[in-house]
């Protein structure tokens with residue numbers, strides 16, 4: 001799969017997005033150069049700022065162009081919370097979610113790991129090293145629903161969660177496959193099947209069926225509410241979590257928080273069938289409050305670049321980035337460093 | 351509203367339910383006796399065990415009878431996780447949720463407070479003292495959805511979240527009213543309106559409208575994923591949270607975890623219009639693994655009894671129970687005590 005150049009789409013986005021992406025590119029370029037591979041980045045101006053300037057979210061031609069790339073590195077998008085010029089959620093839905101859905105990013109991969117000295121808010125975090133495989137293309141995220149009699153006392157608003165055997169099975173199988181490659185080989189399904197019976201039972205039955213294909217992998221089940229309790233009382237119990245789009249959104253932010261914060265949380269939006277490029281992004285948002293100040297932590301973006309290399313078949317370069325991140329993180333003493341200082345240190349550590 | 355006797359329905363339920371309810375009744379009885387009020391409990395056998403014995407979940411006559419009572423004290427229901435004799439979720443939906451929906455328990459009130467020395471899993475919890483007002487009668491809990499082509503590769507399963515202006519407005523108004531009586535007078539709406547646009551905008555618009563009626567109350571908004579981060583990094587920021595049924599389910603378990611565990615978390619399922627009796631229950635479940643061993647912590651059930659007294663207008667008795675709980679909890683040193691020893695100590699402290 002690896003070749004001598006990587007045709008990379010780069011969507012820096014808004015706020016701190018461009019700042020952290022600059023550092024990720026710095027590290028990425030150096031990591032692949034060591035293997036004789038050239039990074040060929042193409043930048044795309046997309047996001048809230050771009051919408052304000054042009055009224056465009058994700059034009060068809062841009063989407064078509066993105067589809068020709070090997071992979072996408074994504075920063076963060078979104079306006080400042082108080083900015084009323086941008087209809088709420090439009091950038092999230094018509095750019096970020098549109099990319100995930102159009103490019104069939106059904107595996108939303110979010111690893112959670114507590115590095116040696118990084119400050120977890122937990123008093124006794126123990127060893128935390130799990131991955132969440134969040135479904136990325138269906139569930140309550142499909143945008144299916146409506147409003148009747150809006151703004152009247154008789155308003156009714158619906159949201160429909162759509163779940164298909166096709167969609168659930170492929171992501172569950174991916175989770176079991178990933179678990180089979182890990183030491184503990186354990187999958188936990190997180191859902192709420194005692195209340196969300198229809199979707200919940202599809203997920204449960206699918207896990208039982210796919211588990212047959214992986215006799216070496218054990219599995220269990222947690223309701224999402226109970227899962228949040230264990231996240232803070234016993235996160236070591238988790239190895240691979242598989243869950244739906246909305247539950248995955250919630251528990252991965254919590255997982256990031258317990259492992260020292262959203263500044264370290266990487267993610268991949270992966271199309272495992274490779275029918276379209278996958279997209280790698282830090283879990284954090286555009287953080288308009290600290291944008292332009294060189295304060296943002298680029299680590300999550302850099303770790304996302306490592307996931308990108310993994311996906312493209314450059315496992316060794318990915319491991320070297322991760323090792324450089326771990327070495328840097330373990331040296332951190334809470335003193336503030338600039339975004340580029342962190343990027344430089346990690347690049348130097350490659 | 352207070353009168354000289356309380357006609358109380360008691361549903362002890364399964365597992366540790368009967369054990370913790372016995373202690374709650376002990377404390378409740380003593381607390382109201384001091385005010386010359388007699389407790390007249392009527393026990394109802396309902397739950398997983400009862401279903402196994404009779405096939406009944408909640409017969410119409412029993413529901414009709416419950417409706418005649420002043421209030422309901424509820425323990426916990428549910429079979430052991432591995433028990434395949436009971437269809438998954440049937441007791442939850444056809445008993446617990448049926449009660450909440452039939453009795454129009456639209457305010458699911460869940461206070462979260464960290465008592466002095468109780469072990470929070472957080473390294474620096476700070477002061478935690480907030481309440482969650484969880485909507486209890488609609489949202490993704492309505493049981494609306496279905497399955498097409500079940501068990502085939504073409505299966506589609508849906509879940510429909512139903513949200514009405516009527517349902518959202520009354521619970522939002524309740525949250526603002528509660529906030530107006532608290533010191534910090536702050537309401538946080540938790541939702542995910544950038545993705546769940548239809549329901550999310552109904553909630554947002556309703557909060558903006560109701561806020562006009564309470565000029566002394568400030569309010570803000572958090573996406574549910576961000577809310578889970580703040581729960582572990584800065585829980586002191588919360589005063590009153592208002593949220594939908596499913597998000598409320600998730601964040602109140604997390605809130606219980608950060609305040610020392612589900613053994614202390616009380617809840618009320620309240621019909622503020624008093625068209626039917628309200629129901630008070632510990633947030634924890636039936637914990638079949640420790641049932642019958644006298645190990646369960648009855649504190650959550652006892653605190654739920656205090657919420658019950660508040661609702662019935664016995665605020666002073668409620669405060670005395672809370673004070674006795676606080677005194678007991680602050681003396682705890684991690685040594686195990688039996689369920690009845692805890693109940694006795696709290697009753698003695700009244």
Ligand SMILES: CC(C)[C@H](C(=O)O)[C@@H](O)C(=O)O
Pocket residue numbers: 092093096097249283544545575
């Ligand atoms: C920005 C938002 C639409 C997005 C999501 O909900 O998936 C974000 O929270 C995430 O987790 O990537």
Ligand SMILES: CC(C)[C@H](C(=O)O)[C@@H](O)C(=O)O
Pocket residue numbers: 194195225442443446447599633
């Ligand atoms: C048992 C279950 C149906 C219930 C819920 O989801 O509401 C429980 O988790 C709770 O929070 O009271």
